[in-house]
Amino acid sequence: MSTEQNQMRPIWYFVGWILISIGGIVILSGIYNLFFELPNTSVMEGLHPNLWWGTILLIVGIIYAWKNKDIRNSQ
Amino acid sequence: MDTTITMSAFDWAILLIYLGFIVWIGYYLKRFTHTDEDYFLAGRRNSMWVCGIAFMSANMGAMEVIGYTGQSVKYGLYAAHFYLIGAIPAMLFLGVFMMPFYYHSRIKSIPGYLNARFNQETRLLNAIMFVVNMVLVSGIALYLLALVLHTFLGWNWDLSIWLAALLVGLYITMSGLLSAMFTEIIQFFLIWASILLLPLLGFIDIGGPAQIGAHLSKAMTTLWSTSADPGANSMAVTWGGLLLGLGFAIGFGYWTTDFLIIQRAFSAKDLRSARMTPIIGSYFKLLLGAVIVSSGMIAIVLINEPASGFHLLVEGGKTNYDSVMPLLMKRYFPSGIIGIGVTALVAMFMAGTAGNMSAFNTVWTYDIYQSVINKDASQSRLLRVGRISTIVGILLAIMGAYIAKSMPTVIDYLQAIASMFLAPSVAVIMLGMFTKKITPKGGFWGLLTGVVFSVLFFVLQDAGTISTSLLVPGQTGNGASFMAANFWRAWWAWLVSAGVAVGVSFVTEAKSEEELKGYVKGTITQHDSYEQHLPWYQRTVFWASITLGICIIINLYFW
Numbered sequence: 001m002s003t004e005q006n007q008m009r010p011i012w013y014f015v016g017w018i019l020i021s022i023g024g025i026v027i028l029s030g031i032y033n034l035f036f037e038l039p040n041t042s043v044m045e046g047l048h049p050n051l052w053w054g055t056i057l058l059i060v061g062i063i064y065a066w067k068n069k070d071i072r073n074s075q
Numbered sequence: 076m077d078t079t080i081t082m083s084a085f086d087w088a089i090l091l092i093y094l095g096f097i098v099w100i101g102y103y104l105k106r107f108t109h110t111d112e113d114y115f116l117a118g119r120r121n122s123m124w125v126c127g128i129a130f131m132s133a134n135m136g137a138m139e140v141i142g143y144t145g146q147s148v149k150y151g152l153y154a155a156h157f158y159l160i161g162a163i164p165a166m167l168f169l170g171v172f173m174m175p176f177y178y179h180s181r182i183k184s185i186p187g188y189l190n191a192r193f194n195q196e197t198r199l200l201n202a203i204m205f206v207v208n209m210v211l212v213s214g215i216a217l218y219l220l221a222l223v224l225h226t227f228l229g230w231n232w233d234l235s236i237w238l239a240a241l242l243v244g245l246y247i248t249m250s251g252l253l254s255a256m257f258t259e260i261i262q263f264f265l266i267w268a269s270i271l272l273l274p275l276l277g278f279i280d281i282g283g284p285a286q287i288g289a290h291l292s293k294a295m296t297t298l299w300s301t302s303a304d305p306g307a308n309s310m311a312v313t314w315g316g317l318l319l320g321l322g323f324a325i326g327f328g329y330w331t332t333d334f335l336i337i338q339r340a341f342s343a344k345d346l347r348s349a350r351m352t353p354i355i356g357s358y359f360k361l362l363l364g365a366v367i368v369s370s371g372m373i374a375i376v377l378i379n380e381p382a383s384g385f386h387l388l389v390e391g392g393k394t395n396y397d398s399v400m401p402l403l404m405k406r407y408f409p410s411g412i413i414g415i416g417v418t419a420l421v422a423m424f425m426a427g428t429a430g431n432m433s434a435f436n437t438v439w440t441y442d443i444y445q446s447v448i449n450k451d452a453s454q455s456r457l458l459r460v461g462r463i464s465t466i467v468g469i470l471l472a473i474m475g476a477y478i479a480k481s482m483p484t485v486i487d488y489l490q491a492i493a494s495m496f497l498a499p500s501v502a503v504i505m506l507g508m509f510t511k512k513i514t515p516k517g518g519f520w521g522l523l524t525g526v527v528f529s530v531l532f533f534v535l536q537d538a539g540t541i542s543t544s545l546l547v548p549g550q551t552g553n554g555a556s557f558m559a560a561n562f563w564r565a566w567w568a569w570l571v572s573a574g575v576a577v578g579v580s581f582v583t584e585a586k587s588e589e590e591l592k593g594y595v596k597g598t599i600t601q602h603d604s605y606e607q608h609l610p611w612y613q614r615t616v617f618w619a620s621i622t623l624g625i626c627i628i629i630n631l632y633f634w
Binding site for chain 2: 018039
């Protein structure tokens with residue numbers, strides 16, 4: 001196994017960043033929706049799922065990215 | 076009811092981030108893909124969690140999630156059989172009993188095992204069957220994706236098929252199984268980020284799970300108590316068909332011999348990780364079943380409540396059950412989250428097709444190209460053939476999508492395929508793995524006879540030449556349901572294969588003890604001795620027992 005191969009980032013690190021990006025966008029859409037209307041309305045709009053679901057995704061993403069920020073030899 | 080989902084800038088941003096990422100990850104991983112083993116087996120260095128999640132993700136394709144939510148609306152709780160008796164026993168059997176033979180022998184594919192255990196002819200027959208199966212199945216996934224994008228987002232049908240297929244082709248061609256597994260794990264999280272929210276919001280909407288019992292009959296809310304009489308349950312099957320057909324022939328066929336799924340376990344760094352792969356998968360399978368079946372039953376409650384304004388798409392006078400998942404997303408997901416929903420739908424397709432393609436290129440390269448066409452192919456040549464076969468596979472999948480478009484319901488079609496190819500495979504592999512007496516000729520003729528039997532009966536029944544009840548005990552005329560006919564045909568195909576394999580083995584020469592070493596029970600070290608140094612709570616059998624226990628409790632609770 002080459003040195004270059006040993007420097008592969010763990011997949012969980014990427015999972016973390018994807019969840020951070022998506023969670024962040026969902027929260028932003030929730031904040032935007034507090035003031036302006038968006039095209040797709042939900043029958044559960046009153047629960048503001050964007051805000052709490054986006055926050056859950058963001059927190060899970062931060063945990064994954066933080067815990068797996070170091071490069072490992074295996075996945 | 077307006078079925079069109081309008082995407083906002085937030086939704087587009089989520090979809091584009093995902094699509095950009097999967098293409099980038101294929102490019103990023105290309106630098107780590109040097110050898111054929113890197114390309115086809117992801118370097119054999121993955122942990123049990125990477126393998127277990129990729130294993131499940133390969134199973135969470137569009138037809139699994141979209142299709143089975145539709146089946147839950149059609150059959151109620153009976154659809155849960157696909158997740159319980161149709162999956163859990165086979166997944167556990169694979170991890171506990173079969174994986175040591177697969178992993179220990181260092182084979183690169185299931186046809187490779189058949190070559191080692193039986194002969195080259197059996198390998199080639201299985202490889203050809205697998206390749207045909209992959210084309211049909213990935214065609215279904217493509218068809219479903221295009222259908223969803225066309226119906227709910229108004230995208231062009233043909234463009235959706237070609238664009239999605241090209242994206243998968245791009246990242247699989249670059250780094251093979253490694254990028255397939257990386258993207259499958261990302262897809263796994265995206266799919267859960269979307270589908271977990273559906274029953275959560277759905278139960279709040281309908282007023283809790285108790286409403287399901289209040290709106291649905293016993294035939295739709297029990298698992299076994301109505302299974303003695305096919306007329307009393309929604310699927311029109313008996314417990315015999317469920318146990319022998321779905322639970323044994325189809326379930327074991329899919330989970331223990333389908334290389335598409337098992338390939339993820341072959342990429343594990345050690346035997347324990349390989350054994351734990353399907354066990355980890357089994358926990359997610361149970362959770363997936365709970366989410367899918369709950370979502371389907373929430374939809375039934377909504378459909379029965381006119382004030383909800385919810386109903387499924389009706390096309391040409393026929394209810395489109397596959398429309399339920401996108402319509403539930405439209406009902407419950409506001410802009411922003413709908414972006415995750417649409418991305419998850421796209422991801423489901425990609426998970427399925429990427430899995431098909433990475434398995435297809437492996438079987439083609441090792442079991443057809445290297446074993447028949449070019450026996451002395453170099454490592455770099457195999458790598459190149461793998462990449463070219465991915466492109467060819469994608470083109471064949473596109474062709475499969477157009478074939479699938481002409482079939483009535485996608486899941487029924489899938490079951491029919493499964494019963495044709497997988498039941499004979501599991502008969503021969505299980506007999507070959509657990510007894511030394513099955514000869515190479517027995518294996519070959521058993522496999523061939525089972526497939527011919529399945530295909531012949533499927534074609535004749537489909538054409539109306541013979542009755543659908545012919546293989547279904549206790550049924551007469553054309554009274555047997557499509558599902559009952561599929562389940563029983565799979566069982567009889569298993570029996571025919573096993574019978575022929577045993578019969579031919581009596582009159583032909585078996586392989587020597589030395590040749591069978593490592594491939595048959597009794598020729599390798601006892602399975603559990605690999606884990607004797609581990610504490611009980613880290614052993615495969617312990618975690619398998621817990622899943623089995625949960626599965627039994629669910630069956631008893633909803634009896």
